[in-house]
Amino acid sequence: MRLGVIGGTGLVDMSLEDRLSEGFKLIRDDRLTAETTHGPVPLRCFSIESNGQSHELVFLQRHHRNEGHGCPPHAINHRANIKAMQEANVDALVSVCSVGAIASDFPPGKIALAGQYIDFTGISTTFHDEEARFTSVTLPFDEGLNASIEPILAEAQGFNAGERLRYTYWLTQGPQFETVAEVDAIERLGGDMVGMTMPREAKLAKEVGLPYAALCISSNWAAGREPGDAGKDLDHQEVSAQANERLKPVWACILGLLV
Secondary structure: EEEEEEEEEOOOOOOOOOOOOOOOOOOOEEEEEEOOOOOEEEEEEEEEEEOEEEEEEEEEEEOOOOOOOOOOOOOOOOHHHHEEEEEEOOOEEEEEEEEEEEOOOOOOOOOEEEEEEEOOOOOOOOOOOOOOOOOOOOOOOHHEEEEEEEHHHHHHHOOOOOOEEEEEEEEEEOOOOHHHHHHHHHHOOOOOOOEEHHHHHHHHHHHHOOEEEEEEEEEEEOOOOOOOOOOOOHHHHHHHHHHHHHHHHHHHHHHHHHO
């Protein structure tokens, strides 16, 4: 497996030295800049050994800065990011996302998978601006990847077999967080969580044929859903910090896919 991992506020940095579990050994850690037709992309490339076999891991910080919020979400160069991963010859892509939770069974701290997305932003995201090419996204996330990740997520979080682990991601434009009225409307239309980035990656990965899955970290309740404080303001620094404190199941999924 040559695995690509995309992180954002939910996975700010990929420093493996203290995160590799028993049986894994870090062989190589290189930083480079991939020059794509859509712009430069900083990558971090690892070689990891397990049971005598070498595995490759390519990490991309979607905001292009290690603090996780350099480039604002509405200005991310998703085409350059996905093109860099395609040209790095990864076999699959796993995106790690911090989301605001709407569904009552997706409390802060829980990590789950995106099963569907809804994008009503009206802004196109495609590699095909100059020609009419249409890509099916009936199933936007790779079923094989999701099926491999699901049992790892359940075990890492101590969930029983009945725990729900797939949710619908609603794409908001940002960079403002949502209003209470917007969150209420999103729930009525089928959204379980809100975020500002991930479906744009999923669309482009579909266009170039890269298997793609999204690990979604419930970092906070969406606007108006905080128990006991429906008027609580959302703070980006607080959201990012909470997401990055809950990464143990994410690491379990990444290492589990490698082997």
